[in-house]
Amino acid sequence: MATQSLPRENAISELSSFLGERLTTSIAVREQHGNGECGVYTPQPPDAVVFPCGTEEVSQIVRICTDHGVPMIPYGTGTSVEGNVTAPHGGICIDLSEMNEVVRVNEEDLDCTVQAGVTRKQLNQYLKDTGLFFPIDPGADASLGGMAATRASGTNAVRYGTLRENVLGLTAVLPDGKIIKTGGRARKSSAGYDLTRLLVGSEGTLGIITEVTLRLYGIPEAISAAMCSFPDLESAVNTVILTIQSGIPVARMELLDDVQMDACMRYSKLDYSRDHTILFEFHGTERGVQEQAKMVGEISRDLGGSDFRWAKTTEERNALWQSRHDVLYACFALRPGSMVWATDVCVPISRLAECLLETKRDIDENGLLAPIVGHAGDGNFHVGFVLEPGNEEELAMAKEVNDKMIERTLGMGGTCTGEHGIGVGKIGYMEAEHGESVEVMRMIKRSIDPQNLMNPGKIFAS
Numbered sequence: 001m002a003t004q005s006l007p008r009e010n011a012i013s014e015l016s017s018f019l020g021e022r023l024t025t026s027i028a029v030r031e032q033h034g035n036g037e038c039g040v041y042t043p044q045p046p047d048a049v050v051f052p053c054g055t056e057e058v059s060q061i062v063r064i065c066t067d068h069g070v071p072m073i074p075y076g077t078g079t080s081v082e083g084n085v086t087a088p089h090g091g092i093c094i095d096l097s098e099m100n101e102v103v104r105v106n107e108e109d110l111d112c113t114v115q116a117g118v119t120r121k122q123l124n125q126y127l128k129d130t131g132l133f134f135p136i137d138p139g140a141d142a143s144l145g146g147m148a149a150t151r152a153s154g155t156n157a158v159r160y161g162t163l164r165e166n167v168l169g170l171t172a173v174l175p176d177g178k179i180i181k182t183g184g185r186a187r188k189s190s191a192g193y194d195l196t197r198l199l200v201g202s203e204g205t206l207g208i209i210t211e212v213t214l215r216l217y218g219i220p221e222a223i224s225a226a227m228c229s230f231p232d233l234e235s236a237v238n239t240v241i242l243t244i245q246s247g248i249p250v251a252r253m254e255l256l257d258d259v260q261m262d263a264c265m266r267y268s269k270l271d272y273s274r275d276h277t278i279l280f281e282f283h284g285t286e287r288g289v290q291e292q293a294k295m296v297g298e299i300s301r302d303l304g305g306s307d308f309r310w311a312k313t314t315e316e317r318n319a320l321w322q323s324r325h326d327v328l329y330a331c332f333a334l335r336p337g338s339m340v341w342a343t344d345v346c347v348p349i350s351r352l353a354e355c356l357l358e359t360k361r362d363i364d365e366n367g368l369l370a371p372i373v374g375h376a377g378d379g380n381f382h383v384g385f386v387l388e389p390g391n392e393e394e395l396a397m398a399k400e401v402n403d404k405m406i407e408r409t410l411g412m413g414g415t416c417t418g419e420h421g422i423g424v425g426k427i428g429y430m431e432a433e434h435g436e437s438v439e440v441m442r443m444i445k446r447s448i449d450p451q452n453l454m455n456p457g458k459i460f461a462s
Helices: 006-022 027-033 055-068 120-127 144-149 195-199 233-245 258-268 286-302 314-325 327-334 349-365 392-411 427-434 437-448
Strands: 048-050 072-075 092-095 102-106 111-115 167-173 179-183 208-215 222-230 252-256 276-284 309-311 339-346 372-375 380-387
Touching (some): 006 048, 006 055, 006 092, 027 048, 027 092, 055 072, 055 167, 055 179, 055 208, 072 208, 102 120, 111 120, 120 144, 144 208, 179 195, 222 233, 222 286, 222 314, 233 252, 233 276, 233 286, 233 349, 252 258, 252 314, 258 276, 258 314, 258 327, 258 372, 276 314, 309 314, 314 327, 327 380, 339 392, 349 392, 380 392, 392 427, 427 437
Parallel strands (some): 048 092, 072 092
Antiparallel strands (some): 102 111, 111 208, 167 179, 167 208, 222 276, 222 309, 252 276, 252 372, 339 380, 372 380
16 A cells, blocks of 8 residues: 555544454555546545445544545446546545445335435336336446436436436435435425535535435336437437427437447447437337327438337347447447547537537547437537547547537537536536636535545546
8 A cells, every 4th residue: 555644544544443344455446446437537546445334334434534634535336437536635435335225115206215325227126016217327337326426317318307306305424424314205395405406416525425315207108219310410410409399208319420320339239220320219108109209200301310210129129228328338349459538518409410510520620539429309418539548649639629529518508517527527617617606616615525525626626
């Protein structure tokens, strides 16, 4: 282990006394916990990793760390892509993966409470016999605490919203070890400050989320999935825009450019068109799904799209969506030995075509390999720069394209990150997006975490 200051040694010793083997200073484990899924940001391991089993243990860990002035970094499943879990100041990584119990399901009220380490797939497996499901689907099997901390979104957001709309309440541990409960199970409230929304998206900089109360939904009577290919990207994007403007309640509407579609079909070994493509999913009654599909089909054909190709069975539908979820691995496979820098922006739906097409032009003009995929129904798209490790010239070009994309996005009234969070990767864009509001955020941070111990170096430079 690297040389540590006496306070950190004392903190680790005190934590070890009650956690035993659930504290480790193993180099391999520390390195694993100092990195997410993006290779652009230098891994920065913590000094130790702890594995609490409940909120009270998290509280005790936090109190010890605060007493010794040691930074704390919460960790879910490590699927973040903006350096959200790195430890630039060292400290203690608090891995919540063992806090993986579904606390309660209230079927009549369509809600549930889970510990922070429960993953979205685990929750839906638990719910499978209740007729309910949790729809927020970021692709990775992320922990629900981590999804709340980054205000995650996903393929179903166009119909069901993001974590912001689907978290009813939280249990969290503040920097002094105090345990608080925010929100509640009522569907609305006007009682006091909305602390739930303050903590959702705070990336562990204000406290550690240990339990989440979530909205659930009835499994639709009918679910149908189809794909439609287009001769050019503009036609595909305009289909998305017109579908949303027409008020058609599509559940999923995922846009893949030709590069991304080709990568996905190769990686997943599926036989679909390699052209610019939209993947649709429709939820509702049998008749409602048919009506939705008919209206969207007419829009897409008017704009040059192909006839729908349907995933007719549950197995075909799952395979199609799994290929979409595997876009990151498909990008790696395009260039063996590469690293992938995944970034995203979100714009008002009316500006999506302009923003996406200009970004595509910048990518092509710089000769970069960078597939595009988007939760296009809500104006959110991702660029995956596939880069040669150590190629500084190529990385510099990618950064220039990313900077131009974000500058363009902000000029259109959009945001520098639709669902990845700020982490360390997008700190430099906060002032441009929020202006004087950033200082208000800093004031809140200083008030709640005066020692700057909660995930320091994220969201704001420190």
